[in-house]
């Protein structure tokens with residue numbers, strides 16, 4: 001029995017939420033002062049991330065670029081809730097992230113399709129957690145397979161698909177979960193240039209259709225410029241935000257177009273210094289025993305998007 | 315002409331969707347011919363030796379008399395009955411071993427404390443030939459069906475548990491992570507991810523377990539005489555009926571080959587193929 005009181009209360013709640021939301025809507029994703037250190041077996045600490053502050057609007061496509069080993073995967077794992085940050089916090093819709101959740105779906109570098117399930121069931125297995133009925137699951141799986149142009153392969157098994165096709169299935173599965181945020185860790189890196197090019201097109205058109213918030217990690221600058229509204233460049237380890245770029249090129253973009261290449265070259269100029277630093281550090285065996293994790297400026301509320309940070313020690 | 319060649323050509327997306335057809339390994343008729351020829355040769359020589367009475371029939375029966383024994387045995391259903399009894403014991407003991415072995419293996423693979431305590435005991439007990447459980451089983455269960463089923467069970471239980479444990483431990487961590495992301499938790503994680511992910515190992519364990527179970531069943535039936543194929547072997551000895559002994563041995567080999575090659579071979583190949591573990595042989 002549902003009484004009128006409860007309904008009225010619910011209605012009030014909705015009104016309040018709507019009213020309260022309008023003036024200051026929290027960013028979809030808010031990374032506040034995130035630092036992370038790893039302790040190795042012999043007691044050395046490696047600082048992987050230092051004071052990362054990022055706000056991501058709803059529907060924004062953000063790419064994080066940085067040299068290898070700068071902590072991109074670590075950052076994505078923290079946002080996904082698969083790893084814990086040393087300090088700082090991740091807010092999704094203003095709520096603190098405590099663990100993996102279906103509002104933030106991760107797509108890994110290699111597609112992790114379950115080999116014992118066919119393509120359709122690989123998508124359905126996630127939808128089951130959403131509590132959908134059998135018919136609804138099936139329909140939804142087929143809809144999203146259509147979106148990535150793989151309807152014909154609904155009944156194929158992963159071992160019968162090419163690498164690019166597997167990644168498209170993984171993309172369909174991630175999208176079918178209807179997450180608030182899609183986290184992508186170099187999802188196209190293992191693919192050949194041609195397949196990647198096609199998937200860049202598809203991802204852009206899907207993003208325009210669905211309006212998802214996407215946080216995309218890559219070390220390929222052209223890829224970042226081609227896909228993102230905003231490119232965040234990380235410094236070499238420990239990863240700090242070095243620079244941000246807003247990309248206003250018209251869509252759909254082509255990763256080999258002149259404009260994309262020109263912007264990528266510009267950003268490359270900045271990254272080159274960082275890469276050289278990494279090489280030098282590795283030659284000098286510059287492990288940092290003394291660099292402790294300091295929670296610098298963590299959780300300063302209402303902080304603006306950070307201005308380009310100059311590399312430390314300058 | 316020149317301007318035409320300068321215009322940017324419209325690039326069409328290449329069609330990637332092509333069904334990957336796995337080429338079947340061609341059947342080498344020569345291999346089969348060699349195999350067939352070998353067996354025909356062996357039976358031929360055997361028949362010749364028997365014909366020339368190199369050894370008396372109670373030492374070496376002729377293939378024809380073995381075939382006759384088989385034929386009459388199947389006609390009067392005495393052999394069929396023996397096979398039936400043996401298979402019944404095997405299937406009961408083996409089924410219980412599969413269920414409990416997989417459960418124990420899952421627990422050992424997922425719970426660290428169990429692995430360190432129970433796990434070491436399992437590895438130790440595994441070195442016991444399972445027939446050595448028979449005396450204890452007879453005291454526990456009495457001289458009946460249950461004792462022999464217990465021996466069969468002990469033959470396969472531990473090896474299934476050990477293989478399952480190995481399978482669970484070798485599941486790629488990304489599978490588990492991904493399951494978490496897709497909201498697969500609790501019993502669903504076990505039933506829909508961990509169990510199927512370790513299925514190839516479980517099948518390897520089942521195959522190993524089956525051969526242990528089969529061997530201990532035969533040993534048990536010969537020691538503790540009560541129907542079944544092992545009993546028929548003993549009967550052959552008691553009656554000095556060498557062709558019965560040979561006939562039962564032929565049946566034991568046949569059942570072993572059918573289960574090993576046909577059932578397990580096919581299942582293993584299908585599973586490994588689907589799990590993407592099959593390396594193409596050339």
Ligand SMILES: Nc1ncnc2c1ncn2[C@@H]1O[C@H](COP(=O)(O)OP(=O)(O)OP(=O)(O)O)[C@@H](O)[C@H]1O
Nearest residue numbers: 038039048067068069070071072073074075219237
């Ligand atoms: N589990 C771990 N234990 C110890 N150190 C780790 C661990 N994971 C990552 N690291 C260290 O943290 C740093 C960042 O690693 P991460 O995988 O995030 O880099 P990345 O930016 O994703 O690099 P790539 O582009 O090569 O994938 C590396 O220096 C690595 O050595």
Ligand SMILES: [Mg+2]
Nearest residue numbers: 072073074185
């Ligand atoms: Mg990485």
